[in-house]
Amino acid sequence: xxxELAPIELIAILAAVTDNQPRVMTxxxxxxxxxxxxxSSHRSxxxxxxxxxxxxxxxxxxxxxxxxxxADKDRDPRSEYxxxxxxxxxxxxxxxxxxxxxxxGHPAWHSWYQYFPWEDHRNRxxxxxxxxxxxxxxxxxxxxxxxQRVDYLFGLNGKAWNEELVLQRYxxxxxxxxxxxxxxxRPMASDNRxxxxxxxxxxxxxxxxxxxVFELMPESFTLLQLQRTVEALSGLHLHKPNFRxxxxxxxxxxxxxxxxxxxxxRPARLFRYRPAILEARMLSGARLPLSRS
Amino acid sequence: xxxELAPIELIAILAAVTDNQPRVMTxxxxxxxxxxxxxSSHRSxxxxxxxxxxxxxxxxxxxxxxxxxxADKDRDPRSEYxxxxxxxxxxxxxxxxxxxxxxxGHPAWHSWYQYFPWEDHRNRxxxxxxxxxxxxxxxxxxxxxxxQRVDYLFGLNGKAWNEELVLQRYxxxxxxxxxxxxxxxRPMASDNRxxxxxxxxxxxxxxxxxxxVFELMPESFTLLQLQRTVEALSGLHLHKPNFRxxxxxxxxxxxxxxxxxxxxxRPARLFRYRPAILEARMLSGARLPLSRS
DNA sequence: TTCGATGTACTCGATTCGAGTATAAATGGA
DNA sequence: TCCATTTATACTCGAATCGAGTACATCGAA
Numbered sequence: 001x002x003x004e005l006a007p008i009e010l011i012a013i014l015a016a017v018t019d020n021q022p023r024v025m026t027x028x029x030x031x032x033x034x035x036x037x038x039x040s041s042h043r044s045x046x047x048x049x050x051x052x053x054x055x056x057x058x059x060x061x062x063x064x065x066x067x068x069x070x071a072d073k074d075r076d077p078r079s080e081y082x083x084x085x086x087x088x089x090x091x092x093x094x095x096x097x098x099x100x101x102x103x104x105g106h107p108a109w110h111s112w113y114q115y116f117p118w119e120d121h122r123n124r125x126x127x128x129x130x131x132x133x134x135x136x137x138x139x140x141x142x143x144x145x146x147x148q149r150v151d152y153l154f155g156l157n158g159k160a161w162n163e164e165l166v167l168q169r170y171x172x173x174x175x176x177x178x179x180x181x182x183x184x185x186r187p188m189a190s191d192n193r194x195x196x197x198x199x200x201x202x203x204x205x206x207x208x209x210x211x212x213v214f215e216l217m218p219e220s221f222t223l224l225q226l227q228r229t230v231e232a233l234s235g236l237h238l239h240k241p242n243f244r245x246x247x248x249x250x251x252x253x254x255x256x257x258x259x260x261x262x263x264x265x266r267p268a269r270l271f272r273y274r275p276a277i278l279e280a281r282m283l284s285g286a287r288l289p290l291s292r293s
Numbered sequence: 294x295x296x297e298l299a300p301i302e303l304i305a306i307l308a309a310v311t312d313n314q315p316r317v318m319t320x321x322x323x324x325x326x327x328x329x330x331x332x333s334s335h336r337s338x339x340x341x342x343x344x345x346x347x348x349x350x351x352x353x354x355x356x357x358x359x360x361x362x363x364a365d366k367d368r369d370p371r372s373e374y375x376x377x378x379x380x381x382x383x384x385x386x387x388x389x390x391x392x393x394x395x396x397x398g399h400p401a402w403h404s405w406y407q408y409f410p411w412e413d414h415r416n417r418x419x420x421x422x423x424x425x426x427x428x429x430x431x432x433x434x435x436x437x438x439x440x441q442r443v444d445y446l447f448g449l450n451g452k453a454w455n456e457e458l459v460l461q462r463y464x465x466x467x468x469x470x471x472x473x474x475x476x477x478x479r480p481m482a483s484d485n486r487x488x489x490x491x492x493x494x495x496x497x498x499x500x501x502x503x504x505x506v507f508e509l510m511p512e513s514f515t516l517l518q519l520q521r522t523v524e525a526l527s528g529l530h531l532h533k534p535n536f537r538x539x540x541x542x543x544x545x546x547x548x549x550x551x552x553x554x555x556x557x558x559r560p561a562r563l564f565r566y567r568p569a570i571l572e573a574r575m576l577s578g579a580r581l582p583l584s585r586s
Numbered sequence: 587t588t589c590g591a592t593g594t595a596c597t598c599g600a601t602t603c604g605a606g607t608a609t610a611a612a613t614g615g616a
Numbered sequence: 617t618c619c620a621t622t623t624a625t626a627c628t629c630g631a632a633t634c635g636a637g638t639a640c641a642t643c644g645a646a
Contacts, residue, residue: 008301008381038364038381045364045381069362069383071331071338088301088331088338088381090362224592242635244594265592266643517623535604537625558623559612 009089010049011035011192013199014061016098016109017216022232023098023109024196025057030110032189033196038090049092057107059096063215067091068198070191093199095215112200113235114186115193119166119200120235128184129154132173139176163234164204170197204234211252214273222260222268223247302382303342304328304485306492307354309391309402310509315525316391316402317489318350323403325482326489328382342385350400352389356508360384361491363484386492388508405493406528407479408486412459412493413528421477422447425466432469456527457498463490497527504545507566515553515561516540 012034014025027034034056042048046064053061070089098109113120118129133154140146153169155161170193173179179193187193207213213230227243247253253271260268305327307318320327327349335341339357346354363382391402406413411422426447433439446462448454463486466472472486480486500506506523520536540546546564553561 045362066361069338069359222593239634239636240593241595241637246634265590266594266641268593515624532603532605533624534606534626539603558621559610559625561624 007037007039007087009035009087010038010045010052010092011089011195012049012053012061012064012092012094013067013196014053014057014059014094014096015112015199015203015216016096017229017232018098018109020228020232021111022113022200024112024115024199025053025059026108026110026188027056027106028189029106030108030114030186030188031192033192034107035089045090046092053094059107061094061096063095063212065093065202067093067195067202070195089195091195091198093202095203095212097216097218110186112196115188115196116166116170116200117185118169119163121161121163122231122235122237132178132184135178136172136176163236164201166201166204167194167197168201170194207233211273214252217273220256220258220270220272222270223253224268226253226271300330300332300380302328302380303331303338303345303385304382304488305342305346305354305357305385305387306360306489307346307350307352307387307389308405308492308496308509309389310522310525311391311402313521313525314404315406317405317408317492318352319401319403319481320349320399321482322399323401323407323479323481324485326485327400331383338383339385346387352400354387354389356388356505358386358495360386360488360495363488382488384488384491386495388496388505390509390511403479405489408481408489409459409463409493410478411462412456414454414456415524415528415530425471425477428471429465429469456529457494459494459497460487460490461494463487500526504566507545510566513549513551513563513565515563516546517561519546519564 012025014034016023016025025034026032034053036049036052036056038045038048042051045066049064050061053059068091070091071087118126118132120126133150133156136150136154137147140150149172151157151159152162153165153172170179173184174194178184179187181187185193188196203212207230213226213233216229216233217226223244224240226247227238227240230243231238252274254274256270256272258270260270305318307327309316309318318327319325327346329342329345329349331338331341335344338359343354343357346352361384363384364380411419411425413419426443426449429443429447430440433443442465444450444452445455446458446465463472466477467487471477472480474480478486481489496505500523506519506526509522509526510519516537517533519540520531520533523536524531545567547567549563549565551563553563
């Protein structure tokens with residue numbers, strides 16, 4: 001049998017946090033993620049993707065982690081490619097400290113809550129959420145499986161909201177026909193929004209047992225800045241004393257001799273990530289607290 | 294630029310547990326994993342791999358989960374393909390209830406501890422482990438980073454053994470040149486042993502927060518059988534009272550009216566996995582206890 | 587100097603978890 | 617028959633963790 005495979009596509013979810021907003025790097029007016037074909041000149045998948053990101057966004061990337069490999073049929077059944085050739089996309093999650101981007105394809109940072117407004121639970125519940133759940137309950141009808149899924153994914157009927165289930169919520173809304181137009185969240189080209197949801201899910205899960213947050217932090221930072229970053233990513237409001245307790249119990253950071261300046265309120269001590277502990281925590285797991293309010 | 298990509302390879306780690314041994318399906322006398330190229334006739338990556346598994350092992354597969362996508366350069370730099378074309382392999386983890394296999398390629402089940410003898414900590418520590426750590430300490434010399442890695446990965450100097458780090462341990466041993474020959478564990482063709490290590494790592498991590506174990510269990514089982522299965526997978530010895538406490542707290546199983554027979558000792562009640570809870574636990578996370586001894 | 591915002595230190599109770607102990611019920615061999 | 621063995625099952629106890637709340641300190645700015 002002949003292999004008529006289309007080129008393999010590398011695609012990146014590039015995340016940063018600025019002004020307490022989690023942001024994702026987009027192209028073409030915010031409707032696409034950086035991507036490009038894997039070519040035989042690339043030494044590896046990672047280095048190939050790095051080259052594409054540099055070219056399209058002019059932004060250097062530090063941390064880069066493989067997410068998932070999508071095939072067309074697994075992706076969007078409505079795609080024009082579905083019946084033709086099988087395209088394979090390998091998705092990666094990259095973490096950077098935000099800088100201005102200038103590259104081909106009009107790179108721009110957008111808050112990822114533009115695409116998933118229902119995922120931001122930092123202050124109360126998002127406005128759109130009641131309308132979404134109402135529509136979902138109608139969609140579920142009296143099918144017990146559907147009702148159970150809606151309840152667990154959206155924290156209804158006494159179930160707790162689980163911030164990690166970004167992808168599953170998006171897929172449920174997709175099934176229920178709520179993400180076709182622009183009514184709930186900003187759309188993206190083909191299935192890029194689903195790939196973004198995959199990345200957010202992974203990142204929200206990962207900050208709980210791995211010190212990846214520090215990839216997003218500047219050299220030195222206050223503990224509140226660190227907390228606000230974790231809150232931005234997880235979409236949850238955290239309990240300040242508990243957050244600080246965990247951070248120093250884990251000995252993830254060490255004091256610098258400096259203090260913050262400029263902002264109002266009492267100046268805070270500046271901390272830096274402990275470089276010596278890096279490898280060790282990467283392996284054995286550093287827990288970040290995610291208690292509510 | 295021309296794309297001279299070799300076909301995409303699908304590769305499976307098929308796991309089962311019988312006689313308290315975790316087993317993996319192999320071909321060609323235990324030196325290779327089931328695999329085959331992704332073809333344009335396949336409807337999806339998963340269904341393509343299912344077809345290859347059926348053909349090569351004659352074994353039906355239920356649960357199948359994507360693991361990781363490897364490119365040659367990411368894999369084994371010594372490979373003959375490294376300088377030629379870029380071959381991509383997509384690895385999957387499949388869970389089955391073991392049956393006799395009969396297909397092309399001489400399918401056979403092997404305990405995965407044949408390939409990783411140092412990973413079985415159910416009774417004392419494995420014999421080979423002292424020899425391995427001795428060699429690693431020599432390799433580390435006085436490089437503090439290397440010493441730290443060895444300590445954390447192999448539970449030395451007061452660090453605890455973390456059973457999930459199968460892949461990281463294998464890669465450290467690879468760097469130290471301990472897995473070239475057959476001295477430590479049985480070798481496999483090309484980098485199949487590393488892919489197997491990836492699968493074991495993922496499965497050991499996953500049984501802690503997801504009820505995937507039940508994919509490996511028969512219809513009804515005693516709580517001790519369930520515990521022995523978890524122990525086989527994790528390579529740890531568990532505390533019986535605590536294990537049972539967690540199982541019924543989680544309400545993962547329900548009693549059948551039957552009791553076990555045949556074995557010596559007091560007959561045990563038979564349980565079955567609660568089908569109603571399936572979807573819910575899949576989403577929100579079911580914890581299995583992994584306390585030592 | 588008072589307000590507002592932030593930083594920092596403590597307390598308390600609920601839950602979880604590792605570890606140990608004790609007892610019950612069956613089998614099989616002496 | 618009875619006892620040793622094996623497995624099942626129930627209970628206890630202390631340490632650690634975690635969510636939640638309270639109190640107080642310290643700065644800048646109005």
